[in-house]
Amino acid sequence: MIDLSVYLITDAALCARAGLLETVAAALRGGATAVQLRDKQASDAALIEQGKALKALLRGTHVPLIVNDRLKVAVAIGADGLHLGQSDGDVAEARAVLGAEAILGLSVQSREQLEVPELSLVDYLGVGPVFATATKPDHSSPLGFDGLAAICAESPLPVVAIGGLSAEHAASIWSAGGVGMALVSAICTASDPELATREIVEACKVARLGS
Ligand code: TZP
Numbered sequence: 025m026i027d028l029s030v031y032l033i034t035d036a037a038l039c040a041r042a043g044l045l046e047t048v049a050a051a052l053r054g055g056a057t058a059v060q061l062r063d064k065q066a067s068d069a070a071l072i073e074q075g076k077a078l079k080a081l082l083r084g085t086h087v088p089l090i091v092n093d094r095l096k097v098a099v100a101i102g103a104d105g106l107h108l109g110q111s112d113g114d115v116a117e118a119r120a121v122l123g124a125e126a127i128l129g130l131s132v133q134s135r136e137q138l139e140v141p142e143l144s145l146v147d148y149l150g151v152g153p154v155f156a157t158a159t160k161p162d163h164s165s166p167l168g169f170d171g172l173a174a175i176c177a178e179s180p181l182p183v184v185a186i187g188g189l190s191a192e193h194a195a196s197i198w199s200a201g202g203v204g205m206a207l208v209s210a211i212c213t214a215s216d217p218e219l220a221t222r223e224i225v226e227a228c229k230v231a232r233l234g235s
């Protein structure tokens with residue numbers, strides 16, 4: 025079973041302080057369990073270059089590299105998986121191209137979105153935003169922990185919570201039924217991304233034990 029408990033999502037602009045690669049390296053030292061390469065602005069070519077460097081960094085670890093949105097980029101990098109939003113691409117095509125072993129994630133913002141047949145092709149759901157966040161300016165209405173719990177209760181798949189999260193939210197996420205937290209700014213903008221990740225990892229361990 026893949027461990028998505030502390031799921032770093034990269035944002036090159038927010039990683040500007042240490043740089044993308046060094047931020048991910050620090051998060052790995054801190055114990056991040058999964059990494060998603062996400063950049064809405066970059067060209068495919070630029071993203072492939074970054075992705076290949078990240079793939080090299082992750083070699084020898086058990087931490088998967090998941091690409092946001094772009095199937096072609098995931099294939100070119102030899103990524104471990106792809107994460108799709110509701111209108112980012114075709115889940116069936118992604119599964120067909122990437123194969124049965126790939127990790128396929130889907131963003132879900134409502135219970136209604138659980139009622140689609142393609143869900144059987146997906147490995148996990150990214151559910152949020154739990155809180156409003158400046159990292160994704162076009163996000164839908166925040167769910168809060170109650171909204172998150174309502175989706176977790178009906179989800180046939182493991183749920184990773186996202187949106188405005190930090191270490192202090194771990195207990196509430198696990199109580200709501202989540203199996204992980206996806207974070208951008210809490211790690212990318214931290215003055216010490218390794219320490220920030222370690223604090224999140226510790227909080228998740230405690231939350232897991234208590235859930
Ligand atoms: N999808 C829903 S909220 C979000 C994404 C990609 C951004 C989360 O970023 P942060 O900085 O952890 O709030």
Ligand code: MG
Pocket residue numbers: 092093107108109112
């Ligand atoms: Mg997307």
